[in-house]
Structures are given as C-alpha cells and as structure tokens.
Amino acid sequence: MKVHLSFFKIITLLGLLHFSISACKSKSNNSPKKNLSSKSITQYSEYLDITETKNYIQISIVHPDTKKKYEYVISIKPIDGTSGTWVQPRQKLAVMSSTHIGMLNEIDETKRIVAISNSKYLYNPKLIRRKNQLINLGDEGQIPINLLVKSKAKNVVYSGFGESLSNQESLDKLKITAIPDFDWRETHPLGKAEWLLLFGALTGKFEKAKKQLVTIKANYFKTKSEVKKLNIKQRVMSGNLTADVWYTPAGGSYFARIMKDAGMNYRYATTKGTGSLGLGLEKVVNDAKNVEIWINPGASSFEELEQLNPKSRHFSSFKNKLIFCYSKNANRFWEESAVRPDLVLRDLALINSGVYSSNLLTYYSKLK
C-alpha cells in the first residue's frame, strides 16, 4: 500500500505543529530578545535582524537549526561595500506560505504576488479575485522552475522546512532570489509579527510596515494588561489526536505564550520545549479531562470533532460545549494569525473571560 504523503497531509501536520515545532530553545521570558545587531529594528524575533541605513536595508536571517546566516541588501541599485545578496524592492513575488500572503496584505501589497503554493487554501479576497492569474507552485520542496519562470517572480519567499531549497542552484542561475522566512519557528508572538518588516522591505513599504508593527505591538500589550486586571484564569487544553498522537503546544511555544498572555491556565504551560508535545490519548484524558475550555481541536462542529476523535465526548469541555477553534475561516486564520497576534490574543482573552459572541471574535468561534 502506497503511503500518501499528500500536500494536505503536510498542511495538516504543519497546521498542528504550526504553533511551534521542534526548536529546542528554552528561552521563554517576556522581555524583548537581545539582538545580534544592536542597531536592529526587530526586538522579539530570534531569527530576523534588520538594520536600516539611508540607502539600503540590511536583512540578516539565521536558520534556526543550522545557524546558517542569509544576508540580503535591499536597495534600488547595488551598493559597494555591503555584504549580502542584492535584492531590488518592488519586484514580483512568489510566496510559499499562507502567512506570507497575510503579511503582504497587512501593507496592502498583495498585488506583488504572482505565484503561490496552492490556491485551494486562499482566503485573501483580492487574490481570490485574480486566482486564475496566479501560478500554483505546490510544495516548496519541489518548486517547478518552469512555472516559476513563467510567473516572472524575481524573489521567492519560502518557509525553509528543509536545510535549503532543493533547486537553489537553478534559482541562482536564473537570478531569482530565494529568501527563507522562519516566522513559524519564532517563540514570541510579536517575534512572528516582526517578519512583516521583511515584506515591507521587499515591497518598498518599509515605513508602513514599521508603523503597522507599532500598532500591533501596542494593541497586544494593551490587551495583555487588561487581562491582568481581570485576573480570570480558566483551565485550558489544546490540540487534538492525529494518528494516535495528541499534538499540543509545549510550554515555551508561541501559542502557549499567547494563551498565558490571554490569562489562560494552559494545562501544559510548564512543560519544556518550544515545539509541540506529542502525547498519548490516555495521558491527555488523565491530565485534562476536567479543564473548562478546549482550544484548537481542528474542527468547526461537534459532529466533525466526533468524527476526528470519537473519544472527545469524554472531556468536560465537550459536555459543557466550551470548545473553540479558528473556524470562522480557517484559511483566514492561517494567513493572518502570524502577523496579527494582537487579534489572536484578543480572541483568546475574550474566550477566557467568558465572552463567546461570534460578533466580537475575529478568528475563533464556538463549535456548533
């Protein structure tokens, strides 16, 4: 029997692991990170440094595992004495993740997108309108060069799931710049959002990106401080069963932090690691059977949830019908949640304080 590792399986798995994945850094304080470069604009990102000069923007990206450094100089013309690949801004872009679309939408630059991974998972209304003009490149591990050339994209932003792109050499020959985006490995919600600056630099909307980021950070901290004042702490579990493994965010992960900032008492908040925990079903039942709220089961209705996990009805949250998922529009959540952690935090804070009205929540809704 053939093992079908389809695109969807990867998406499903990445979806479940999105809230972190296996970078085993234990850093989990609330203060901004100390940057490699003291002049860097980024405060929270662990893998992105950006410095701005009068004539160019210097981008420095560090691979989370190999620590390989990717340097780019973004300027209208090549500049002598700079280190890194020269990238001209305002070029056509190929983006390999939904997150990238959300970032570009935030600065109103989706018009630069000429190629995407798969139009099936699109939310952005502007892109859906010109869906037929977009080139589908499929999985980033095997970008078809002919299609990429046809799209006329000059830069490709990819998620960097592997160590490097398998067809990097071909891209180099064609003078197409491939830029990795490790936002999915960030452990701070605002660190994820700071990757917006990369897209701002690539599209010539750097100032707008900076301004948006200031607003996002301000919103985030405002909600966080309001949550502290309320002092409501609901017990929360997260995730669901996939092939006998219950994936749930580890204590140091991005999503565990967002739940903590939303005032939630997450069942596995004290576990080590910044990735996902893979737990057995019986352990989760034993640990979390009586928690009040269940977040992100990957279903939009109780019927669907029972199909995915027939044993889910044994949890108190199921009996009390307090299960929430980003199911208002899952594609929208995957596009926007990285760049709008303030909105995700707001949703979770509302849920934690007992406000479940669909009109007030942006991404989340109670299971029907």
Added chain:
Amino acid sequence: MKHSGRWILLLSVFLTLVFLHFQSGEITVSFVDIYNSIFHYNENQTTHILFLEFRLPRIIMALIAGASLSVAGMLMQTMFNNPLAGPYILGINSGASLLVAIGILSGFSLFQSTGGLIGAALIGSFLVGSLMLLLAGKIRSNIGLLLVGIMISSFIGSIISFLEAGSNAEKLRNFTLWSMGSLQHVQLNQIVPILGVVFSAFIGIFFCVKPLNILVLGEVSANSLGINTKRLNLVIILLTAILAGVVTAFCGPIAFVGLAVPNVTRMLFKTRNHRILLFANLIIGSIFMLICDILILQLEHLMVIPINVLTSFIGAPFVIYVVFKSGVR
C-alpha cells in the same frame, strides 16, 4: 494431545500480555479499577473512563485486528499457495481503502455511518480479492503475483491521490486521519457488532477447514477429490474480505500482520492442518498485536508511535526473511 505444550505456552503468553497491557503506558489500570469500572461505573472517575471507554475497546480491537488479519493472511496463503500472500501485500486492504476513500471524500451520507464504512471496505476488499484470484490463474510465479499485488496497490494509491487532490480540506483530513490507522478510534458500543461480524467469519472458516486442507494439495488434486475449487475460492475471498474489510474500516490499513503471522504459525506448528492453523493464527495474531500495542504504550512517554508504523517496522524485515529462508521463486 499433539502440540499441547505449544498451546499452553501460547495461552500463557497471551494472558501475560493482556495483563501487561493493562499495566503499560503512562496510565496503568489496576484490578480494583477494572472491577469498579465494570460493576460500579462512575463517569466522574477518570480511571473508570480510562478503562471502560479507552483501554478496553483498544485491547479488544487489538485482539480482533491481530486475529482477523492473521486468519485472512492464512486464507490468502492457502488459496494462492504462496507464503508471501496476505491481505495487505495483495492489495486487499488497498481495495478497502479505495472504497472508504470514495465514501469519505464523496461525502455521500450512506458512507458516513459505521455500517456504510464497513460495507464500503468490504466491497473494496472483495473486488480486489476477486481480481487477484482472476490474475492468479494467469501468473505462475509467486513473486510475479506479489508484484502484481504491489502494482495494484500502487494503482489504487494513485486513484486515491487523484481523489484527494480533488476533494475539500475537511473531507481530505478525515480520510487522511483514517488512513494513518489507529486502534483507539473504536468505541465500546461498536465492539459487539464488530465481534459479531468477525466471529461469524471465523465460524465460516471453521466449516471450510477440510476443503482448505485438501486445497493445500493443489487445485487439480482438490478438484479430483471432489472439491469445487471455484466455489471454495470465492468463499475464501468473501471471508477474507469480511475480516480484512472490518479491521480496515475501523483501524485503517494495518500492514504486514496478515503476511508475517501465518508464516510464524506454520514455522511454530509445522503443520498444514487448518484446524490447528486457524486457532494458532487467532492466538498468535492477537499476541502480535498485543506486543505492538504494549510497545507503543511503553514508549509513549518518549514518543507516540502509530500502530501502522510499528507493524510495518516489524513486518517488512520479516518479509525479507521469509523470501530468503523459503527461497520463494
């Protein structure tokens, strides 16, 4: 009684493993918990829920899956006179997967029920089994038959991939999760009907023991001894489809059990008497799945391994061993 030592040994191992299963994993179940959960069930007690709703259906499903797939493998190996035959490798499971895929991905409400799922898996298994039977008459080499089985699996796999590509995300996810295989999805109230179906198939096989013993001599000899081999083969395919189909419908495709266990049974008992082989496969198949599931539970604190991964991990090297050991051509 011949083989009595072996039977006692197997039964002892079986009972020990059942006991070990209850003691395995991060959450162990004591006898007091078992007693109380059966006779004084309280849904507010986590240990009661853990035993009655989680561990008990899981262990029963492991026993059913191991026994059913092993007996299905035994039937295939006898019918094709090939030690490498089995419901997985001959594409029987693929047939079940295809019909389940059509059922889940098409969204027809008929296929969304438990009965619909079993029906789909059963029809799929039966169709591929019949096709293999048809092809077996034309292919003389054992390895050739095996290759055809693998090709049919690949072909069906590609059809499933086409279906996956064209379906929506929700249905696709449901099918993907099903195809990953699990002993944990079955619920207590589903166990009785599953047992009923599987038990009926076992009774059917028990009544076929004599013709099966004659079929071992070859189709020509069996025909000359008055066995209607065409009808017998159809019955075998139907019974195999029931056993493999039911297990596949509830647990997803589980690899290599149906191939490995009947070979182990023959090595252990050194007999071609299907009365012995039937019961031995029932017990050894159950033991095999219990071992796999205990390993999963024991390793759970390190990593959670899907059942299909473990059966393939143990079963695939075993196929290579059988090829070398028996010099299959």
